[in-house]
Amino acid sequence: MRDLPKTFDHLEAEPRLYREQEEAGLFKPAGEGEPFSIVIPPPNVTGSLHVGHALNNTLQDILCRYRRRQGRKVLWQYGVDHAGIATQMVVERQMAERQEPHRRDIGREAFVQKVWEWKAESGGMIKNQLKRLGASCDWSRERFTMDEGLSAAVRKVFVQLYREGLIYRDKRLVNWDPKFQTAISDLEVENREVNGKMWHFAYPLEDGEVDGIKEIVIATTRPETMLGDGAVAVHPDDERYKNLIGKKVRLPIVDRLIPIIADEYPDPELGTGAVKITGAHDFNDFEVAKRHDIPLIVLMDEEARIIATEENGVPERFHKLDRFEARERVVKEIEELGLLRGIEDKLIMQPFGDRSGVVIEPMLTDQWYVDAKTLAGPAIEAVNSGRTKFVPENWSKTYFNWMDNIEPWCISRQLWWGHRIPVWYGPDGTPFCAEDEAEAHRLATEHYDGEAVDLVQDSDVLDTWFSSALWPFSTLGWPEDTEELREFYPTAVLSTAFDIIFFWVARMMMMAMHFMGEVPFRTVYIHALVRDEHGQKMSKSKGNVVDPIEYMDEFGADPLRFTLASQATQGRDLSLSKQRVEGYRNFRTKLWNAARFLQLRSVPITDEEIDPHTFELPLNRWIAHEGAKMAGEVSRALDDFRFDEAASAIYQFAWGTFCDWYLELSKPILDEGDEAAQAETRKAMGAALKTILICLEPFMPFVTRELYHAMNEGKKTIDDQRWPASSFADDGAAGEIAAAIALISEIRSARTEVNVPVAAKLELVAVDAPDQVKALLDAQAPAIKRLARIETITHASEPPKGSVQIVSGGVTYALPVADVIDLKAEMERLAKAIGKTEGELKKANGKLSNERFVANAPAEVVEQERERVAAFTAELEQLQAAKARIEAL
RNA sequence: GGUCGCGUAGCUCAGCGGUAGAGCACUCGCUUCACACGCGAGUGGUCACUGGUUCGAUCCCAGUCGCGACCA
Known part of the structure; x- marks a missing residue:
């Protein structure tokens, strides 16, 4: 034994103890036990440890350490993802701070090189923070989504899906981030309620007046988009406009004739019941426009500035105006035309890029899509059949809900940092999808009848989640047939917060089912979201963000971990x-x-x-x-x-x-x-x-x-x-010690309540104790004496006069305190005990006197009630006798 | 509007057909030889509301009110 210091110095000990474990190789899979594996949900390479990571990784670590103790061969696979947008943003910002040239000036290759340099320097922060937390990942197997192996997996998956027709190019509306000038995922869009306005514009009818109507008034929160209107839609049942359907209105400013169409989309109850249709700049309008073959008129460039072109007919004076400037200009001109019919203040939902913070613009662009609907089938089936289980189970509903309504997954991003799309285009634009350029050339040569041509690779990269979706198997070596894959796939558990069921679980499930033919994890454990002590969502703007590092500094990793574990209930929130x-x-x-x-x-x-x-x-x-x-x-x-x-x-x-x-x-x-x-x-x-x-x-x-x-x-x-x-x-021993503890507690309680001085040592008199109790008192005498401050334990047939009396385990005990007894306090104490016992007795008797209870309740419940009545009755009698003795004094 | 969830002690949360629980906070004692980051003893709850099912409801069902999240 080594002498323990008086206190535990966590700041000194924790790093030392961690190093000790790591150096002993304790985190590597060991032994011949049944394999148990977890892949870490990869943190962003730009990330630093927040309290959600702390929770999630504490729980994973608990599982891993527990399974090691059970002799399992445990692999906790670590790694980070390359976080396309976030990382590119961080590096660009750093370049700007250092007053270095913009990425466009140095070119793609040099920029990507810079990102790698940044990663080497700053990309390992979260790993060290996880180590502080005590995470027992096998660090030697660290993977990165941009590693060669994982990139090969990405290329293989892309090419196969392309050839299977499950990846295709399409022109659809996407969420366009004008700051980063890339498409972003629905999940990266944050809809927030903001104070906005609703403008009412009048569009004059082409034919002057029809049935006394000269114009149609539409309402919009985004006036600038009217420049791209392709139609005005009204509900087919809306009596007000019945005769106008099929007629045309003259679009002000642009001076274009656009049709009035009938569609279910406009709600006759809302506003005037007529809506403008801007197919190229609104998701709902896009659907309407497609149904009616309305032209999609593109109004903006990549920076969301208005463009005036021959096709869109926008007047030249709007060219290169920012969308918000254009808005003012449109309103002003409409007003000047005498067509402004009203402005009202309104709370509107507006989409913001969660990283850029700017208003997201629906944009009509060519992008690559995964046919998620097809891939979802087996992924849904895997959960339906229980091959993958959600814990808590009800999260499977969220999963199904998402999967059943899944949309095509837009996987291309207009970024430089990421996996470049493995598609090359010939001079006439014919695409050749291949795992490398040489193969693309072979395909091209074949296509162009032996003629060698120049190929240009698609300039876009893939969504980070495309590579993350392969994580459970790509980290284990797929597409190679590795030992690890055979041993540790499928993994046991994926642990994550519910807000990213979609990011994670859905995509990993789809890819795993398609390429492995087997689920990626047996269990999906969904933990709560960490909130502050008042249950408020943590946010930087509220300033209530808890930094786990601070807690580790102040208290150590152990208490933080224990707190998180003890709070990890099945609820949605954790304060x-x-x-x-x-x-x-x-x-x-x-x-x-x-x-x-x-x-x-x-x-x-x-x-x-x-x-x-x-x-x-x-x-x-x-x-x-x-x-x-x-x-x-x-x-x-x-x-x-x-x-x-x-x-x-x-x-x-x-x-x-x-x-x-x-x-x-x-x-x-x-x-x-x-x-x-x-x-x-x-x-x-x-x-x-x-x-x-x-x-x-x-x-x-x-x-x-x-x-x-x-x-x-x-x-x-x-x-x-x-x-x-x-x-x-050993129930016998357990019962005996429980009885001794109960007696000691009763004595302590009675002493306090009748104000016996703490230091006073009393005599304990057991009244008419049966032999069994006598034996117990004898055996536990030293403990009772010490813990209840008893001098001697004696037996008698009557409690001495002036005693405090307690009933424990069916036996009355007396504590003679003649000169120190507080009679009033003792009376109160006994009265309270009697009252409580009477209450219980009454309740139990009430049940037993109910014929239907006796007839219908299970026999053991009735029996239990009878036993309780017997015990309470005896206790009550003893307490009343005790009270009577005090009253007699 | 749709979906899911939540209202239990002052606070944060467990429990979930048959005697209401924890941690913290609070009150009163205590320099009891491991520990005052402690020890001992306590206070505190019509389990949101209204109906229903049941021998019995905090727990199941329906509705109401309040709160939240996600999706439109």
Whole structure:
């Protein structure tokens, strides 16, 4: 044993203990056990640890460490993704800060080179933060989505899907980010409610007046788009416009005739019931325009500036105007034309790019798409058939909901950082999709009848999620047929927050089913989102962002981990408060001090397999019983992903059972017991601590390790230990110690309530105790005396006059306190106890007197109620007798 | 508007047909020889509301009110 310092210095110890584990190679898959694998949801290469990562990775780490203790061969696959937009943005910003030339000036190749340099320098931050947290990933297997192997997987997947017709090029509306000048995913768009306006414009009818109507008034929140209107739509059942359908209106400013069409889309209740249709700049309008073959008129360039072209007929004066300037200009001109019919303030939903923060523009562009609908089929089936399970189960609904309504997946991005689309174009624009340029040339040569031509590669890159979708198998070596793939695929668990079920689960499932023919993970564990202590979503603007690093600085990684685990319930939200972390820091300290107590009493941890069946003392059998029960509860809870229940079971046992009772009850034995009893108690105590440390290690890997190795007298380390057995049980010993604890608690409580001075040592008189109780009192006398401050334990047939009386386990006990008794307090105490017992009795009797209860309730419930009545009746009688004796004084 | 979820102790949350729980906070004691980041004893709840099912509802069902998230 090595002497434990008075306190645990987490700032010194945690890095040291981490290094120790890492250097010992503990994080690599080992042994011959059944494989257990988790792929980390790859953090962004630009990322730094936020509290959501802390939660997710703590939970994954708990699972991995727990399974290692069970002898499983564990692989926790680490890696990061290249985060196309985010990374390009970071590097561009850095270049701007350094006043370096813009990326367009240095060219694609040089820019990509710069990104790699940036990655080498700054891309490893989150890894070190995860290490601080204690994450036991196999760092030696780190992967990056832009690695050669993973890139080869991307190319292979693209080419195959292309050849299967599941990847195609299409002209559709996309979410266009004018700042980054790229398409972005729906999921990267944040819809926010903002104060906007609704403008009402009048479009004059071509034919002057029809049925007394000269114009149609439309309402819009985006006046500038009227320049691209291709039609005005009204509901077919809208009486107001029935006669106008098929007629034309003259579009002001542009002076174009556009038709009035009938479509279900306009809501007659809203506004005037007539809507303008701008097919090229609005998602709903796009659908309407397609249905009616309305021309799609493109109004803007990549920076969302208005362009005036021959095709779109926009007047030259609008050319290169920013969309918001154009808006003012349009409104002004409409007003000047006398066609402005009103302006109202309105809350409108506006789409913003989640990274750029600018208003997203629906744009008609050529992009590459994956036929997600086709790929979704097997992915849905995999969850339907239970081959992949969601925990908690109801998240599968969200998954199905998303999958059932899945849209074509736009995978091209107008960026430089990412996997370049493996398509080359011939001089006439014919595409050749191939895994490399040489193959593309072969295809081209074949196509052009042997003629060698110049090919130009598509300039776009793929969505980051295209490569991330392959993560569960590409990290294991696919498309090569590797040992790891055979051993660790499918993985056991994917752990993630519900807000990215779509990002992650859906895409990984689709790709895995298509290319592996097997699910990527058996279980999808969905954890809550971390919020602040008031349940508010954390956001930088609110300033309530919790930095896990700060908590680790102040309290250490162990308490943070334990807090997160104990809060990981099945709910959607998790409120993290500093006080809670502090509370579990206290728990760590409690454990530390308990270990110091063991040291003081020369109790080590040994390699010896201690069989509790050999224990003679009920106290030791009891702690073994309770320890085994706890270990069983923790395993069951972890098997069910109930991290909160697991944490609670350990906490209760370590603090509530081991420290509060076992250590206290064992003190008299260690002080005064005979040699055999002392030896046995030391053994049991060491074994109990060992159980705690092993079960707690997945949650608090640092302090448990430090304690284990300081206390260890054997050759084995905590890493050589297996998860504790949960088979031992001794209900007899458990009952005996529970009875002693109940009695001690009753005595303590009574003492306090009648204001017996703390230091006063009392006599305990057991009244008419049966032999069994006498034996128990005899056996537990030293403990009762010490913990309840009792001088002597005697027996009598009547309580001495002037006693405080308590009823415990069906026996009346008296504490003669003649001169110190507070009669009033004692009366109140007994009255309260009587009242409570009466209440219970009444409730139980009420049930039993209900014929239908007796007839319908299960027999054991009725029997239980009868037993309760008997017990309460006896207790009530004893309490009333006690009260009568006080009254007689 | 659609979908999902939530209203349990002052706060943050478990529980979920048969005796209401935890942590923190709060109150009162305590320099008890591991620990004041502690020890001991307590206070605190018509389990949102209204109906229904049931022998029995905090738990199941329906509705109402309030809150939230996601999707339109």
